[in-house]
Amino acid sequence: MNKIIEKKIKNWTKDINNNLIEILEREAIPAAKGIIMEDYDFNLNDVANPKSKLAPERFIDEFTRRLDDFEYIGKTSRGGVKIVCPDMENFDFRGSLKTIENILEGMAGNYVEVERADYVQASKKETYQGRRDEVFLVRYTAEVRKWEKILDKKFEPYAFSNVAPIDIFTRSSKYIEDNLDEWIDDAINKSKRGIK
């Protein structure tokens, strides 16, 4: 192939990729994040027990930060642009977001929230020095009912006990999938303007 044509095609492809990245960053990613947060609000915040110390509302800032840090745009092995949507396998749930991961994966069984002080007093087993405000999520067994009698208090039931997995990522992936062709067309059209 003529080297000049080859160079032109290369530049044009690069231009399309850059335009696509710009469109994705400006339009697609903020919209996808918005959809995820909408689903977070609707499926988690609105369902949770407001008294709960493990209510998803308490983790919303951290979740938003991780969503912002997520790498949506990558490169394919041939140098093309790749858009990656967050899902249960690639999203960073480490640290405090493990609580959210638990909810999204679904939890079988009934659980109650037990504060650290109560847990230590009732179980008489604690040996390590944890944080004072630590809360344990404990399966509501006969043993735990005994703890309630010992402490003369009712533990707070966990709102997401025995709740099936909740999907807050699929709708945003579908939004990207449905609109990707349009964004690619826009990127190509914008590049065409520069061709002489």
Add this chain to the structure above:
Amino acid sequence: MTKLRKEDLSLFYYIKDAVLSEFVEREEHVRLRKMPEISVETGDPSCDSIVYETLSSMIPSPVERGRGWCYFDGIDPRDGTGTMVFPARYCTSCSGIPEQSNRVKVYQCVDTASGTEYTLIHNSEYMIDYMDGRIITSGTCNPTHVTYDWNYISVVDEWAAVQAADPPVVVIDVSGTDKAGYQLGGGKKSMRKVDLHIFATDPAERNDIAETLYDGLYNRSCPLYDFPRGTVLDYDGTWYDRKNKPRSDTSTEFPLATVSDVIGNLEFENVTARHVSLPLLMTRNRDEVMLSDLNAYRSKISFDLVSYTSR
């Protein structure tokens, strides 16, 4: 019955009675106990109903939700003999699938000078409640022991039922539906999102079940049955219409008719599997975990259930 319900049921039978058919256990010569509180005993066999329950100490319990005794004939779990009659492709000569004849055997035990003798009672003498593991007679025989095959894996169709049984449990969750045209003129393609959630007792068992289910779905399909006379078991766990018709009546066979306006089988597409490792929130140290056993060894298989209708 809507097509969705038929798809759900066909998938349920395919998973439980075909794919997981290897996970069957046999319990032999289990003692039976008469249940006077629910029996009707007048001395007239035409209106008597004497119920016997099994005194099994097996864990997990064979009659927990989603388990139950096997109602289709199949392969002997001890020596591998016998033939699978379900799903339909294995049945070459019958129009429907009859109630099992080699899975449950009821005996009358007699103590003799040479030891205990188990006399087999003919299966026309009793009915079987496959869900609760009970034998129902009309008073013409006196059953004392039973040998039966039971499903080791509990298969349920709702998440809330998971904790009703000890693991292993498989939950079938049919969620989203998408429909689209697939040809010029009439007809459509239906796609359902399905997740199978596996709850096992240890990693080895989880891997076994996940691999078996994956292989049973990948590149495969299952018949979409029409269920013109309802499901295989009646509401009370007995074989369809067995209360009114004897075993010799072929009209009580489970019909193999498939839905007429559906083209081909129910296809499984985009099958994926992954283990679910829930973060252990409640660990006090590495050895002690307070998460329930149910959540400790989980896996999830996701796939699309695809069918084509001509109208």
